[in-house]
Amino acid sequence: MLLIAFPFTSPDGTKVVYRSTRGHDEDEKKMYKNLFIMDAEYGDSDEPMQLTKGKCIDTHCQWSPNGDWIAFASNRGNPTAQAPPGLPDPGFFGIYLTKADDPNFEPIKVIDSGFKRARELFPGHCVHPCFSPDGKSLIFAADLAAVSVDPISLPLFVHSVRPYGDIFMVDLKMDDINKNKEMDKYTRITHSRYENST
Template sequence: MPRSRLTLLIVSLLATAVAGVIAGGAGASQAAPAAANAIAFTSERGGPLQIFIRQGGRPIAIAAPKHGMSVAPDWSPNGSKLALALSDASGQDFDIGVVPADGGPIRRITSGPAWDEEPSWSPDGRWIAFASNRTGNFELYVVRPDGTGLRQLTRNGCDDTQPDWSPDGKSLVYASRVNGKPRIWRMDADGANRRPLAKVLGSAPAWSPDGRTVAFQSESDEAAHIMLMDADGRNLRQLTDEIGNQTSPAWSPDGQWVAYISDPFGSYDVLAVRPDGTGRRALTADVWSDDTPAFRPTT
């Protein structure tokens, strides 16, 4: 997830002690792409940040901890579960959790006084990659969905965040803040062979289902936009050019759409566009701020 914006939203909600009743969005969204596929996302919707799922109708709240927040969902490969980051009551510590997609209790699979965040499920379902600041700065780790096998992948002394698996499970892309400037990097699934993908500043990488393209959000002092590049870092091109910021790209399972977050209606909503830049439409359009969309896999 784009820590710069979602973290600010978390801090804002904590500072103002926002609480309320979960409410449906006001205003109708346009026809959704990939209508057969649900989309999960983080939203405030009048209360603490938590995970919602929308499939053609009103968003449904799931993964609501008794205290704290749940954010940054990622689907298991078979679409039966969601990995997420959930906080304690203070909002100062986040753990990785797993919850059934149709609702049910959340199982915490990491623990400790740290921010464990941005989970990403491996294509074979055996591992969940995530970022954690348990050693001081953010590094990347993997853990099994049952909480065993915790292993650190990076030890770089700079913030490594936002991991995303290649479709074949052999590589990860992620954002690394070398010298404080975020860029997209790639490494093998065991943490070896680290290398930058592009010289431009960027974060929140997302691999296309066919493995050929990486979407990411540009980073500049002016505005963030969604960019595309080939998986080897070549053929860089801009996908969105709207007013304001566009962040948190996520591919539909068929690769025909890229969902992202934008603020054309005054609040942050989930939009989608085809990879050639056509067909832009809103998947949510209401007064609430949404973030970190994730399409349910096709099974």
């Protein structure tokens, strides 16, 4: 069975990027999803272009305002991760950029999950990237703040299925896309008193 999700239209309205299990065999479809682009008028009756490839999950895709780039969340940095015993979700999602018209372009990892920042003790998520209207920043939900020290909320020691945490922003350097690799400077936009609040 073909699974399709998270469609997003191009700025000019002529194309749709989406996540799909297309191209994977039945066993792989349970685990792997990549990005495809189809014509908005003809749909998938006209063969869609496979934008990303790999045995990983590429998801939550969005076009840049000028239509040149697509931001997405992916576990391609650690696709074979297993959830720790007793926990349902291995996590390890980061934010990536890829060219909207080049399926051979190797996606650039912009920011990784809290997994790396927590000395690889806990899984993590950076998900749902959105471009700012001027295309110079990415806003995303993440667990980068780790355990809250706010006295009103209890510390989170057990990894929940979707611990998004708070909303963050990272400024992009679109004059040279390679300057956006593995960025470690970001701004926390929200500071919720509650764990997993986004």
